[in-house]
Amino acid sequence: MKPAPFVHHGPRTLDEAVAVLGEVGHDGKVLAGGQSLIPVLNMRLAQPAHLVDINRVAGLDTVTVTDSHVRVGATVRHAELEKHDEAYAVLPLLRQALLCVAHPAIRNRGTTVGSIAHADAAGEMPSVLVLTQGVIEVVGPRGRREVAALEFFEGPLQTVLEADELVEAVRFARFAPGTRTAFLESARRSGDYAVAGVGVAVDVSTDSGEAVVTGARAAYVSVTDIPVVVDLTDAVAGQPVSSVWDGVDELVQAGIAPEADIHASSEYRRMLAAELTRRALTRATTEGTA
Amino acid sequence: MTDIDQGTTVDVTVTVNGIAHTRTVEPRRLLSDFIRHDLRLTGTHVGCEHGVCGACTVLVDGKPMRSCLMFAVSAEDMEITTVEGLGTQDAMGPVQQAFVECHGLQCGFCTPGFVTTITAFIEENPDPTSEEAREAISGNLCRCTGYQNICKAVLRAAEINRERATPTEGGDPA
Ligand SMILES: Cc1cc2nc3c(=O)[nH]c(=O)nc-3n(C[C@H](O)[C@H](O)[C@H](O)COP(=O)(O)OP(=O)(O)OC[C@H]3O[C@@H](n4cnc5c(N)ncnc54)[C@H](O)[C@@H]3O)c2cc1C
Ligand code: FES
Ligand code: FES
Numbered sequence: 001m002k003p004a005p006f007v008h009h010g011p012r013t014l015d016e017a018v019a020v021l022g023e024v025g026h027d028g029k030v031l032a033g034g035q036s037l038i039p040v041l042n043m044r045l046a047q048p049a050h051l052v053d054i055n056r057v058a059g060l061d062t063v064t065v066t067d068s069h070v071r072v073g074a075t076v077r078h079a080e081l082e083k084h085d086e087a088y089a090v091l092p093l094l095r096q097a098l099l100c101v102a103h104p105a106i107r108n109r110g111t112t113v114g115s116i117a118h119a120d121a122a123g124e125m126p127s128v129l130v131l132t133q134g135v136i137e138v139v140g141p142r143g144r145r146e147v148a149a150l151e152f153f154e155g156p157l158q159t160v161l162e163a164d165e166l167v168e169a170v171r172f173a174r175f176a177p178g179t180r181t182a183f184l185e186s187a188r189r190s191g192d193y194a195v196a197g198v199g200v201a202v203d204v205s206t207d208s209g210e211a212v213v214t215g216a217r218a219a220y221v222s223v224t225d226i227p228v229v230v231d232l233t234d235a236v237a238g239q240p241v242s243s244v245w246d247g248v249d250e251l252v253q254a255g256i257a258p259e260a261d262i263h264a265s266s267e268y269r270r271m272l273a274a275e276l277t278r279r280a281l282t283r284a285t286t287e288g289t290a
Numbered sequence: 291m292t293d294i295d296q297g298t299t300v301d302v303t304v305t306v307n308g309i310a311h312t313r314t315v316e317p318r319r320l321l322s323d324f325i326r327h328d329l330r331l332t333g334t335h336v337g338c339e340h341g342v343c344g345a346c347t348v349l350v351d352g353k354p355m356r357s358c359l360m361f362a363v364s365a366e367d368m369e370i371t372t373v374e375g376l377g378t379q380d381a382m383g384p385v386q387q388a389f390v391e392c393h394g395l396q397c398g399f400c401t402p403g404f405v406t407t408i409t410a411f412i413e414e415n416p417d418p419t420s421e422e423a424r425e426a427i428s429g430n431l432c433r434c435t436g437y438q439n440i441c442k443a444v445l446r447a448a449e450i451n452r453e454r455a456t457p458t459e460g461g462d463p464a
Contacts, residue, residue, distance in 0.1 A: 104426075
């Protein structure tokens with residue numbers, strides 16, 4: 001099908017974008033990469049009267065790496081962030097997760113910030129942002145505000161963002177030195193939305209001469225309504241990096257609440273999440289460093 | 291499609307296969323429809339219109355993207371390449387040639403999307419493994435072939451590309 005008619009706004013500056021959103025935001029939508037919004041418009045599940053196309057807004061297309069974070073502007077494509085070597089060097093989790101986001105053709109157009117604003121429970125990057133304890137930079141007619149990732153998501157496809165507000169950028173916080181990460185998921189076809197997925201961050205200390213795990217956290221895809229961080233420290237602390245991580249099951253099961261759908265039952269998703277967590281811990285402790 | 295909107299149309303100039311085309315369209319005109327209806331370049335196919343099948347994939351500044359998930363107004367100043375821009379019957383591009391040699395198509399509905407996707411892929415990865423070849427086409431659906439010959443065509447296309455890049459005496463592309 002085709003979208004219903006709309007008025008297209010193409011602001012060139014952030015001020016213009018904020019002004020036009022202030023006027024039409026309540027009857028309009030921000031258009032970023034369009035890889036989630038345009039399917040919805042094509043199927044006429046939404047018929048906004050205005051689209052505020054931010055693709056030509058100057059200054060939103062940059063990735064900035066600092067000592068504390070990786071800042072990603074609103075029009076940075078998934079593929080650009082995935083291929084950003086400086087970002088990968090300080091936060092490998094970004095590329096590890098982005099390779100699981102859709103197919104290359106979708107990643108070439110879709111934006112990382114857009115997927116966070118969209119807040120799909122099956123999206124990888126909302127969970128990654130939460131796992132890094134990141135921040136969302138919001139701008140609107142009432143000025144700027146910053147929202148901690150854990151407070152941003154309210155439900156599936158629901159965030160604290162007001163209709164006339166725009167996400168200017170997100171900041172993925174860097175982990176402490178010695179933290180190792182991995183991202184794993186299970187999908188029916190490579191690039192499809194995950195049946196379940198997990199990102200892990202594992203703290204490793206080598207103070208005693210041997211590499212020992214001191215803590216671990218996990219964030220999930222497709223098994224929680226909103227991204228949550230499950231602390232696995234109690235089950236893993238003190239163990240050598242070469243362990244098998246059988247003890248994490250209970251903590252994982254308690255931390256998630258998967259829904260059933262045509263692809264998998266709730267029970268199956270639980271088992272999958274636990275198994276993926278074990279494998280991700282193994283991958284992180286044996287391969288990944290940050 | 292006739293204009294049945296509130297009367298708002300815009301002039302849009304999009305460069306397709308090296309030629310700048312200007313048309314007056316509604317902002318809601320999908321790039322896929324701009325290419326097929328307004329420019330009559332029907333090589334680009336439309337299957338699902340929600341990004342899943344890959345039939346509508348075109349190259350945007352050299353990168354594969356879904357033309358059903360872009361508006362023509364957003365493609366202004368961009369260089370679009372469709373399957374028509376990747377070769378002719380007499381002088382086929384490497385991917386087209388490989389599809390012929392490997393029997394990579396049956397009905398051909400999915401083929402334009404595969405050809406554009408694979409063209410960009412072998413630019414980025416000139417000597418892929420068969421596993422990488424499979425991964426590269428995982429975002430495109432084909433209901434006929436069972437994919438095996440398409441995987442072979444990816445590897446063969448990369449090979450043809452390398453052969454053509456090696457300077458020989460004649461340098462005849464076909
Ligand atoms: C076939 C297919 C498979 C996919 N598979 C996956 C997958 O496996 N994992 C995954 O995570 N995603 C997947 N996606 C979605 C993809 O990642 C999108 O790029 C992403 O969800 C949205 O980003 P976008 O830039 O395209 O946003 P848009 O589609 O432009 O916008 C999405 C929503 O967010 C709002 N929005 C966007 N940017 C902003 C902003 N800066 N400020 C305020 N609001 C904003 C829009 O108003 C809209 O409501 C898939 C998409 C397709 C078509
Ligand atoms: S028609 Fe565009 S992906 Fe199917
Ligand atoms: S050849 Fe028929 S769909 Fe691929």
